Amino acid sequence: MIAWETPDLPSLPETAPLPTVRDTHRGPITLTPGPTARMYVCGITPYDATHMGHAATYVTFDILGRLLRDTGRDVTYAQNVTDIDDPLLERATRDGVDWRDLATSEIQLFRDDMTALRVIPPNHFVGVVESIDTIAAHVATLLTNGAAYRLPVPDDDPLGATPDGNGDIYLDITARPEFGAVSGWDANAMDAVFADRGGDPHRPGKRHRFDPLLWRAARHHEPSWPSESLGAGRPGWHIECTTIALNHLGMGFDVQGGGTDLVFPHHEMSATQAAALHHHDTFAQAYLHQAMVGYNGHKMSKSRGNLVLVSRLRAAGENPNAIRLALLNHHHGTDWEWTDHDLTQARHRLNQWAHAATLPSAPDAHRLLNDVRHALADDLNTPRALTLIDTWTDIALAGNPHAENTEDAPALMRDLVDALLGVDLPRR
Numbered sequence: 507m508i509a510w511e512t513p514d515l516p517s518l519p520e521t522a523p524l525p526t527v528r529d530t531h532r533g534p535i536t537l538t539p540g541p542t543a544r545m546y547v548c549g550i551t552p553y554d555a556t557h558m559g560h561a562a563t564y565v566t567f568d569i570l571g572r573l574l575r576d577t578g579r580d581v582t583y584a585q586n587v588t589d590i591d592d593p594l595l596e597r598a599t600r601d602g603v604d605w606r607d608l609a610t611s612e613i614q615l616f617r618d619d620m621t622a623l624r625v626i627p628p629n630h631f632v633g634v635v636e637s638i639d640t641i642a643a644h645v646a647t648l649l650t651n652g653a654a655y656r657l658p659v660p661d662d663d664p665l666g667a668t669p670d671g672n673g674d675i676y677l678d679i680t681a682r683p684e685f686g687a688v689s690g691w692d693a694n695a696m697d698a699v700f701a702d703r704g705g706d707p708h709r710p711g712k713r714h715r716f717d718p719l720l721w722r723a724a725r726h727h728e729p730s731w732p733s734e735s736l737g738a739g740r741p742g743w744h745i746e747c748t749t750i751a752l753n754h755l756g757m758g759f760d761v762q763g764g765g766t767d768l769v770f771p772h773h774e775m776s777a778t779q780a781a782a783l784h785h786h787d788t789f790a791q792a793y794l795h796q797a798m799v800g801y802n803g804h805k806m807s808k809s810r811g812n813l814v815l816v817s818r819l820r821a822a823g824e825n826p827n828a829i830r831l832a833l834l835n836h837h838h839g840t841d842w843e844w845t846d847h848d849l850t851q852a853r854h855r856l857n858q859w860a861h862a863a864t865l866p867s868a869p870d871a872h873r874l875l876n877d878v879r880h881a882l883a884d885d886l887n888t889p890r891a892l893t894l895i896d897t898w899t900d901i902a903l904a905g906n907p908h909a910e911n912t913e914d915a916p917a918l919m920r921d922l923v924d925a926l927l928g929v930d931l932p933r934r
Contacts, residue, residue, distance in 0.1 A: 507587060507613075507631050507632060507633045507636060508631065509585075509617070509627035509628055509631035510617040510618075510620055510621045510627045511621060511627070512626055512627055513624045513626065513928070513930075514924075515572075515575070515626070515924075515925055516921035516924050516925045517921075517925070518576060518875065518918075518921060518922060518925050518926075519872070519875070519918075521576060521577050521578045522573055522576040522577050522879040522882070522883060522926075523577070523879065523880065523883045524536055524537055524538065524577055524883065525537055525570065525573055525574070525577075525882065525883040525884075525885075525886065526883060526884060526885060527570075527761075527792060527794050527885050527886065528794070528839055528885050529792045529793055529794065530688070530689065530690075530766075530769055530793045530794070530795050531687070531688060531689060531690035531793065534885070535792055537574070537760060537761065537791070537792060538791075539574065539579055539760045540579075541579060541580065542579060542580040542581070542582055543571075543574040543579045543580070543581045543582070543760050543761075544581075544582050544583075544584075544755040544756070544759035544760045544761075545567065545570065545571060545574075545581060545582070545583045545584070545755075545759070545760060545761045545763065546583075546584045546585070546747070546750075546751040546754075546755055546759060546761070546762050546763065546790070547563070547564070547567045547583070547584075547585050547628075547762075547763040547764060548585070548586060548747055548763070548764040548765075548768055548772065548773075549585040549586045549587045549588065549631075550587060550588070550612070550613075550616055551588040551589075551591050551593055551594055552587060552588075552589055552594065552608070552609045552610075552612035552613045552616065553593050553594045553596075553597035553598070553608060553609075553612060553808070554597070554612065554808045554813075555612065555615050555616075555619075555813075555815045555816070555817050555818075556615065556616055556619040556620075556815065556816045556817065557799075557806050557808070557813040557814060557815050557816070558799045558801070558806055558813075558814045558816070558833070558844050559765065559796075559798060559799040559805070559806040559807070560816075561619065561623060561816050561829070561833060562796055562799050562833050562836070562838070563763070563764065563765050563796040564620060564623070564625050565623060565625060565830060565833045565834065565928070566763075566796045566833075566838040566886065567761075567763045567794075567796075568623075568624075568625045568626055568928055569834070569882065569886055569888060569926075569927070569928070570761065570763070570794070570886060571583055571626055572626065572925060572926055572927075572928065573879075573882050573883065573886070573926065576879065576925065576926060581629075582629050582630075582754070582755060583626075583627075583628040583629050583630070584628055584629065584630040584632065584750060584751060584754040584755050585628040585630070585631055585632070586632055586633070586634065586746055586747055586750045587609075587613060587631065587632065587633045587634065588634055588743065588746065589609040589613070589633040589634050589635050590605075590609075590634050590635055590729060590740055590741075591634075591743060592704075593808075594608065594609060595728065595729075605729065615817055618817070619816040619817055619820070622816070622820055622826040622829075623816065623826050623829065623830050623928075624826070624827075624830065624928045624929075624930060625928070626928075629754075630750070630754040632750045632754065634741060634746045637746065637749060637750060637753075638731045638740070638741065640749055640753060641741045641745055641746055641749045642721070642731075642733045642735065642736055642741070643735075644745060644748065644749050644752075644779075644783060645675055645720045645721045645736055645741070645745060646733075646735040646736060647783060648675075648677065648720065648779070648782055648783065649675065649735075649736075651782070652678075652681075653677060653678060653681065653682075653782035653783075654675050654676060654677050654678060654720055654782075655675070655676060655678055655713065656672070656673040656674065656675055656676075657673055657674050657675075657676060657709070657711045657712065658673050658674075658711075659671065659673065659674060659723050659725070660709075660710065663725065665725035665726050665727060665728060666725060666726050667723055667724065667725060667726075668723075668724040668725065668726055668730070668738060670724055670730075670732065670737060670738040671723030671724040671725075671730070671737045671738050671739055672723060672736060672737025672738075672739075673723050673737065674719060674721065674722055674723050674739075675719070675720045675721040675723075675736065676712060676713075676717040676718065676719055676720060677717055677718050677720055677775070677778065677779055677782065678713050678714070678717060679714050679716055679717055679718075679778060680713055680714050682778050682781065682782060684777070684778060684781050684787040685716075685774065685778045686774065687777070687787065688769070688770075688773050688774045688777045688778075688789075688793055689769045689770040689773070689774050691769075691770055691774075695770070696716060696770055696771070697715075699770060699771075700715070700716060700770075700771055703767065703770070703771055703772070704743055704771070704772075705718070705771055706719065716771070718742060718743075718744050718745075718771060718775040718778075718779070719742035719743075720741070720742050720744075720745050720779070721733075721736050721739050721740070721741060721742060721745075722739050722740050722741075722742060723737055723738070723739045724737070724738035724739050724740075728740075743772065744771065744772055744775035744776050744779060745776075745779055747772070747776045748775075748776045748777075748779040748780050748783070748789075751776070751780070751789070751790075752780060752783070752784075757780060757784050757786055757788065757789065758786075758788045758789070758790070758791060759789075759790055759791070760790070760791050760792065761790060761791070761792050761793075761794055762776075762777075762789070762790035762792070762793050762794070763793075763794050763795070763796070764795060764796070765795060765796050765797075765798065766795045766796065766797055766798060767798065767805075768795070769793070769795055773793060776789065777789035777790065794838075795839075796838050797837075797838060797839055797840050797841045797842070798841045799836075799841075799842060799843070799844055800841065800842065800843035800844065801813070801814055801843060801844045803843075806844065814844050816829060819849075824849065825853070825856065827856055827929050827930055827931075828849060828852040828853045828856050829849070829852070830927075830928060830929055831852035831855055831856055831892070831929060832844075832848040832849050832851070832852040834888040834889070834891075834892060834927060834929075835848065835851065835852065835855075835888070835889055835892055836888075836889065837885075837886075837887060837888065837889055838886055838888070839885065855892065855896065856929070858896070858899050858900075858903065859895065859899055859919075859923065859929070859931055860931050860932050861899075861903060862898075862899040862902045862903055862916060862919065863916050863917075863919060863920040863923075863931040863932060863933070863934070864916065864932055864933070864934045865902055865903075865916045865934075866913065866916075866934070867911040867912055867913045867915065867916070868898075868902035868911055868912070868915040868916045868919065869898065869901055869902055869906070869909040869910065869911060869912075869915060870910060870911075870912055870915055871898065871915040871916075871918040871919045871922065872918065874894060874895065874898045874918075874919065874922070875918065875922045877894050878891045878894055878895065878922060878926060878927075879926070881894060882926060888927070891926070891927065892927075895919070895923065898919065899919075902915075902916075902919075916934060917933075917934070920932075920933065
């Protein structure tokens with residue numbers, strides 16, 4: 507699957523320190539990647555447009571990728587697209603369209619939004635449909651090594667099993683001692699969200715209520731794919747990310763990312779399945795999660811419909827740089843609620859920065875670069891980075907006669923804002 511075009515990335519003098527991030531379970535850790543940092547961020551289920559919660563996630567991990575590059579490392583970034591799943595099928599049925607057409611149109615809209623927001627694309631932008639054979643091979647391995655088991659499709663299933671299916675397949679977490687290490691949650695916390703986040707705790711015959719579905723046997727009136735070893739069907743949700751991450755990054759990659767609503771069960775299950783495949787318990791070195799973005803008193807979500815869409819703001823003429831600045835003004839680890847004031851403040855900030863970037867001279871920006879790098883290295887503290895640039899900009903625009911101005915300072919300020927924050931300012 508094709509991603510989108512890569513924005514230009516200015517080079518900066520010297521390099522950034524390695525970032526310290528707050529791992530979701532273990533707390534602050536300093537990332538220590540090799541020459542190539544490996545990052546996986548869970549992608550979209552393409553049944554609706556990109557809202558601010560999605561945008562916040564992908565901008566946050568874009569900042570991390572930019573900072574890792576600024577340490578002198580290459581970055582290999584993988585992202586899935588869940589282009590076959592229950593929500594996609596349900597929305598297609600509701601709207602009377604083919605699920606493949608719906609997925610294609612929404613994926614393109616996502617590409618357009620990410621291009622506008624100047625998010626550096628993943629090296630591997632991978633759909634589930636194009637990965638069916640590889641996912642099926644992993645499920646077959648789990649069956650063979652005893653980590654998974656089959657259950658017949660229930661007789662009362664409303665769709666009914668097709669003759670070419672061979673039962674649903676589940677991971678047996680009772681044999682997985684590493685289960686729970688990603689989230690650190692207890693059973694009560696898991697129970698509170700499992701069913702709402704795609705789980706089926708009351709499925710008859712399961713060995714444990716949290717066992718995740720690996721392969722859904724073919725049902726009538728549902729898309730499915732043939733598999734000689736599994737029987738016809740389609741992948742469960744979590745196994746797709748396990749497979750795509752392992753295939754493109756390998757076990758023990760540096761960062762697993764996504765929204766906080768993916769901590770459990772999705773990231774927990776993805777890691778547990780990988781451990782069952784490789785007999786090693788380190789799927790990712792660190793788990794970093796974007797907090798939820800709210801609107802009108804609730805978490806912004808497709809199911810609730812309380813959405814502020816990137817595409818609608820763009821269509822209304824909003825500058826994508828201002829949208830990006832509005833997102834960066836909130837720390838990724840703190841829940842927040844979108845308001846019109848976010849954009850008003852961001853527009854003003856963008857105008858001030860743009861003016862400063864075109865001055866004939868300004869106070870030296872090397873210290874600003876160092877300070878911004880350290881702010882971002884401190885758990886991606888983008889609000890602090892923005893405040894530092896505001897302060898420099900205020901001094902530059904005030905024309906302080908006591909400041910030591912240089913002609914190259916505006917250009918360096920513009921380049922650091924572009925390279926580290928992804929905001930495009932005009933050139934002098």
